[in-house]
Each structure stands twice: as C-alpha cells, then as structure tokens.
Amino acid sequence: KHAFWETQPVGQFKDLGDVSLPEGPIEPPTPLSEVKQEPYNLPTPYEWTTCDLDSEDTCTEVYNLLKNNYVEDDENMFRFNYSKEFLRWALHPPGYYKSWHIGVRAKTNKKLVAFITGVPARIRVRDAIVKMAEINFLCVHKKLRSKRLAPVMIKEVTRRVHLENIWQAAYTAGVVLPTPITTCQYWHRSLNPKKLIDVGFSRLGARMTMSRTIKLYKLPDSPATPGFRKMELRDVPAVTRLLRNYLSQFVVAPDFDENDVEHWLLPEENVVDSYLVESPETHDITDFCSFYTLPSSILGNQTYSILKAAYSYYNVTTKTPLLQLMNDALIVAKKKDFDVFNALDVMQNESFLKELKFGPGDGQLHYYLYNYRMRNALKPSELGLVLL
Numbered sequence: 001k002h003a004f005w006e007t008q009p010v011g012q013f014k015d016l017g018d019v020s021l022p023e024g025p026i027e028p029p030t031p032l033s034e035v036k037q038e039p040y041n042l043p044t045p046y047e048w049t050t051c052d053l054d055s056e057d058t059c060t061e062v063y064n065l066l067k068n069n070y071v072e073d074d075e076n077m078f079r080f081n082y083s084k085e086f087l088r089w090a091l092h093p094p095g096y097y098k099s100w101h102i103g104v105r106a107k108t109n110k111k112l113v114a115f116i117t118g119v120p121a122r123i124r125v126r127d128a129i130v131k132m133a134e135i136n137f138l139c140v141h142k143k144l145r146s147k148r149l150a151p152v153m154i155k156e157v158t159r160r161v162h163l164e165n166i167w168q169a170a171y172t173a174g175v176v177l178p179t180p181i182t183t184c185q186y187w188h189r190s191l192n193p194k195k196l197i198d199v200g201f202s203r204l205g206a207r208m209t210m211s212r213t214i215k216l217y218k219l220p221d222s223p224a225t226p227g228f229r230k231m232e233l234r235d236v237p238a239v240t241r242l243l244r245n246y247l248s249q250f251v252v253a254p255d256f257d258e259n260d261v262e263h264w265l266l267p268e269e270n271v272v273d274s275y276l277v278e279s280p281e282t283h284d285i286t287d288f289c290s291f292y293t294l295p296s297s298i299l300g301n302q303t304y305s306i307l308k309a310a311y312s313y314y315n316v317t318t319k320t321p322l323l324q325l326m327n328d329a330l331i332v333a334k335k336k337d338f339d340v341f342n343a344l345d346v347m348q349n350e351s352f353l354k355e356l357k358f359g360p361g362d363g364q365l366h367y368y369l370y371n372y373r374m375r376n377a378l379k380p381s382e383l384g385l386v387l388l
C-alpha cells in the first residue's frame with residue numbers, strides 16, 4: 001500500500017500498539033563515510049539544482065512553482081500562496097544549509113519542476129533534545145505527478161541531512177502516511193465574513209442573514225489588554241524565557257534559544273506578527289502572541305484573487321487570560337486587513353477556539369517524525385510545535 005514509506009525508518013501501521021517497541025531513534029546513525037556521496041538518480045530528463053533563495057531570480061522561480069502547484073484544499077478552491085519574503089524567512093533560520101534547498105529542473109529548458117526543503121531545528125521529545133531537519137515545501141509540478149519523483153526527492157533530502165550528521169526529521173502533511181504522531185484539526189475565525197462567503201470559503205449559517213453574520217463576527221477597534229504592544233528586538237531575552245518555560249509542558253516542542261526567537265518571532269512585515277503584554281506597573285513581559293501571514297490564491301472567482309489568512313503561531317500567557325490575549329490578536333489581525341484567522345487545536349488552543357467563534361475547517365494536519373518512534377500517538381494538546 002505504501003511501497004516507499006514501508007522502506008523508511010518511520011513508525012509503521014503494523015507496529016501501532018506494539019508496546020515492546022521502544023520510544024526513540026529507529027535506526028542508529030551510520031559513519032558519515034558510509035553516507036552515499038553522490039546524489040540519487042533522477043529520471044533522465046531531470047537534474048538536481050540547489051536553490052539560492054538570496055537570488056531574486058531563483059526565489060521568483062520557487063515562488064511561481066509553489067504558487068501554481070502547491071497545496072490545495074480538498075475541493076481545489078484555494079491554493080497556498082507563500083510570498084517570496086516568507087519563503088526567504090522560512091528557509092534562512094539560524095544555521096540553515098543552502099544544500100537543503102533542493103530543486104529539480106528539466107534538462108531541456110532548465111524550468112524548475114519540483115522542490116523540497118529542510119531547515120535545522122532542535123526539537124525536544126519528552127526529555128531528549130534531538131537535532132532534526134524540518135522538511136517542508138515538497139512540491140512536484142502538476143504535469144509530473146504520480147511518476148514517483150517524490151520518493152527520490154525525499155531520499156535526496158535525507159542524504160543531504162545525513163551529510164550534516166543529522167538523523168531525524170519533523171514534517172506535516174494533509175495526507176495520512178505511516179504514521180502520524182498526532183492529527184490536528186484546522187479551525188477558522190472569520191474576520192471578513194462577507195468576502196469569505198462570496199468566495200466559498202465559508203457558508204451562511206442556517207437561519208442567518210448576511211447582516212446578522214457580519215454583526216456576529218464584529219470586533220472592537222483596538223486591543224483591550226493594557227500594555228499590549230508589538231514585540232521589539234529588545235524583548236528577545238524576555239520572550240525567550242517566557243516561551244521556553246511555556247513550551248516545557250508539551251511532549252514535543254522546539255527548543256528555542258534567543259537566536260531562534262529573534263529569527264522566528266521578531267515581527268517582519270507581511271511575514272510574522274508578534275505582540276506582547278508589558279505590565280504598565282512593573283514593565284515585566286507577561287504574555288505573548290504571534291501569527292504568520294500565509295495568503296491563498298482563490299481559484300476561479302471573478303471578484304477576488306487572494307484570501308489573506310493569518311495563522312496562529314506561538315502564544316504564551318502568565319497573567320492575561322488566553323481568551324483575552326487571543327481576542328486582542330484577532331483585533332490586530334482584523335486591523336491589518338486579514339480575512340480569516342486560522343489555528344490548529346495544538347497546545348492550549350482548544351480553550352479559546354469555540355468561545356472566540358472559530359469554527360472547525362474541513363482540513364486536518366498530520367504531524368510526523370522521521371527515524372523517531374513514539375510509543376503512543378499524542379493528543380494535539382500535547383504538541384507544542386507549529387510548522388509553517
């Protein structure tokens with residue numbers, strides 16, 4: 001059933017519930033001298049390319065490949081449209097390897113036809129901090145699907161990760177593969193309900209009119225929490241302490257240091273937004289929330305071509321109720337003209353989703369680890385990791 005995945009060091013369906021299998025690495029590392037030195041063979045018409053996202057031309061090629069061929073919803077109405085600035089940010093964290101930004105070109109015309117990436121991360125699994133690659137942006141051009149290119153690309157990125165002496169990976173997908181560590185639900189909070197309904201993202205509820213719907217989702221003009229402000233560079237040490245302490249309660253979570261926080265959470269226009277609460281009395285940083293910008297193309301609508309979506313990222317509270325903090329996040333997202341605010345049911349998100357009028361989406365997100373067995377699947381609330 002899974003001719004490729006059955007050959008890989010991942011939890012297999014047949015082993016689910018086998019309590020004799022230990023948690024941890026499935027295969028031991030091999031000496032680096034035993035890692036294959038040459039790239040895997042592609043079908044003859046194609047060749048490998050390493051993509052330099054600092055090159056404006058290469059970045060445009062990657063952007064266009066993804067804009068036209070990346071992830072769609074189950075009814076093919078929307079397609080993720082990651083911006084170039086976002087791709088550069090996502091792929092250039094501290095310690096990134098250019099060799100992990102892998103493209104496939106057609107030999108004849110040098111057109112970019114496929115892509116896969118890894119970035120390094122330290123991920124904590126229970127007590128163990130594991131160096132991993134986060135794998136993302138796997139994409140094969142629509143015209144080249146079902147030719148078994150994806151397994152070759154996955155093997156090639158694996159080889160290049162191994163060359164850096166890293167033996168585990170984390171990734172997410174909308175499809176079920178062997179075997180999820182957890183399965184999360186997408187939730188959506190309408191900010192611009194009229195547009196969402198017009199483009200088919202949501203529907204008018206039963207016994208609802210457009211004007212009642214608009215009223216239902218109305219938000220105040222400005223955040224309610226005293227001391228709520230945008231995160232700045234000087235906040236990195238305090239935010240790092242807050243976040244490290246908060247993430248320590250989850251079974252799987254990133255191990256962020258100050259450099260990671262500066263990269264992943266310092267606000268960057270049209271990429272990532274972060275806000276915090278600075279106590280007006282003590283000037284302590286007590287709470288933090290963040291979201292990233294990921295628009296989707298609207299396929300085949302006469303009026304609108306882009307859906308502007310914010311995705312909940314990392315949120316931490318010590319003083320402000322999480323419900324109030326996230327309502328402030330919705331307020332600033334609305335002010336920035338987002339159409340919808342999306343969140344997964346990870347971490348403590350369940351505690352605010354229903355009350356803040358999020359509704360469940362038709363999409364799920366499965367989380368996976370490569371070469372690391374979990375004895376049991378996690379609950380989404382035990383997961384402290386958000387991938388882009």
Ligand code: MYA
Nearest residue numbers: 002003004005136137138139140145146147148149150169
């Ligand atoms: S998830 C986002 C994936 N991208 C999309 O959904 C965009 C639109 N779709 C496409 O571009 C293609 O359909 C893709 C498959 C490229 C997805 N993850 O070449 P094929 C398996 C893993 O004939 P195609 C993201 O980016 C499938 O089960 N495997 O198929 C994270 C089958 O294997 P098996 C997948 O449709 C990616 C084989 O591929 C996925 O032309 C993490 C068929 O290949 C998927 N999303 O191309 C990658 N979809 O027969 C793994 C299909 O066994 C990383 N397949 O069922 C692993 C860690 C690596 C590093 C390790 C370091 C130590």
Ligand code: JJ1
Nearest residue numbers: 072073074075172173174186188201202359360361362363
């Ligand atoms: O966005 C998603 N679904 C939307 C649109 C559905 C359009 C028809 N299929 C949705 N809308 C309902 C919103 C409504 C608002 C008011 C309250 C009730 C709810 O459900 C879904 C997620 O739900 N997105 C996708 O399907 C995109 C793919 C998700 C898998 C991503 C894989 C990523 C790989 C990353 O590495």
